[in-house]
Amino acid sequence: MTRTGRSKKVILAEPRGFCAGVRRAILIVEEALTKYGPPVYVRKEIVHNQHVVRSLRQRGAVFVESEEEVPEGAVCIFSAHGVSPAVRANATRRELTVIDATCPLVAKVHQEARRHARDGKTILLIGHANHEEVEGTFGHAPDRTIIVDSVETAQNLTLAPDATVGYLTQTTLSLDETSDIVDALNARFPAMAGPAKGDICYASQNRQNAVKAIAARxxxxxxxxxTNSSNSIRMVEVARNTGAAAHLVPEVADLREEWLRDVSVVGVSAGASAPEILVEQLLDRLAEHGFRDLELEQTAVENVVFGLPSSLTNGESAHAS
Structure with missing residues (x-):
């Protein structure tokens, strides 16, 4: 008998798992392998999920840390997290056949960075300095960009209150945390410019909202x-901030039996780069522990689709479905 006397069940969040940008990035690697044959080189992890990387590696993708590791003239795919102009220039110098899998929502942030720099603004980039997406965005205006990773950093900036500034954000952050940082920056710089719509992507927003909904029950x-998936880690933080116990589960083998002690209801979701097969494996394991009742909680409907680069479609439209 559980602590509450209730039967054991799982509440499964919807939406969860792959977003449109991740689907597109993975399909780009698959299509490149079909068109060019292995090996196809991918700069960094195409998306932050070890299961996905292992699967693509088995099919002939070679993951490298730098474009410098790619043989001259070979196919090089830029990951969904985006790259700096310096990386693009280096790839051109080395005559690489570049296929860009940058998420269109990240590309939009790059465009905003260039616009702020063109307009003479100092860019306050909210995000984590060691994340690949932030490295790429920073590289679009390195002389004009300051990375702001916390409210404390925002409060301690040495810029004058009347400085001409604009802010951008990493797309995979927590809405609540980002809001606190933006508020701190607005208090310092009342005339600060920001994106017309928030930079945090729709998928991160939807998954955080869904986690909040299931955490309440x-x-x-x-x-x-x-463990290196920013949006997945933020989802765990969002759940904990609601008062729920929460853990990241990279693969089913990482589930610890003691987490389930005295638990009646388990809420399950998945980050935007996590494949559904991993969710299914977790549900099977939970069923083995008595959590056989399954309830779906849907908080949004996602129908966003991003097309593939023309270099992979011979000019014809194609979709990452």
């Missing part, structure tokens, strides 16, 4: 996602 939240 769950004893435990499990988020499927890799």
């Amino acid at each position: 769950s004893d435990l939240i499990l988020v499927v996602g890799s």
Whole structure:
């Protein structure tokens, strides 16, 4: 008998898992392998999920840390997180056949960075300095960009209150955390410019909202996602901030039995780079522990689709479905 006397069940969040940008990036690698044959080189992890990387590696994708590791003239795919202009220039110098899998929502942030720099603004980039997306965005205006990773950093900036500034954000952050930082910056710089719509992507917003919804009715939240997946980690933080116990589960083997002790209701979701097969494996394992009742909680409907680069479609339109 559980602590509450209730039967054991799982509340499954919807939406969860792959977003349109991740689907597009993975399909780009698959289509490149079909068109060019292996090996196809991918700069960094195409998306932050070890299961996905292993699967593509088995099919002939070679993951490298730098475009410098790609043989001259070979096919090089830029990851969904985007790259700096310096990386693009270096790839051109080395005559690489570049296929760009940058998420269109990240590309929009790059465009905003260039516009702020053109207009003479100092760019306050909210995000984590060691994340690949932030490295790419920073590289679009390195002389004009300051990375702001916390409210404390925002409060301690040495810029004058009347400085001409604009802010951008990493797309995979927590809405609540980002809002606090933006408020701190607005208090310092009342005339600060910002994006017409927030930079945090629709998928991150939707998954965080869904986690909040299921956390309110769950004893435990499990988020499927890799340890280097920013949006997955933010989902765990969002759940914990609601007062729920929450853990990241990179793969089913990482589920710890003691987490389930005295638990009646487990909420399950998955980060935007986590494949559904990992969710299914987790649900099977939870069923083995008595959590056989399954309830779906849908908080949004996603129908966004991003097309593939023309270099992979011979000019014809194609979709990452």
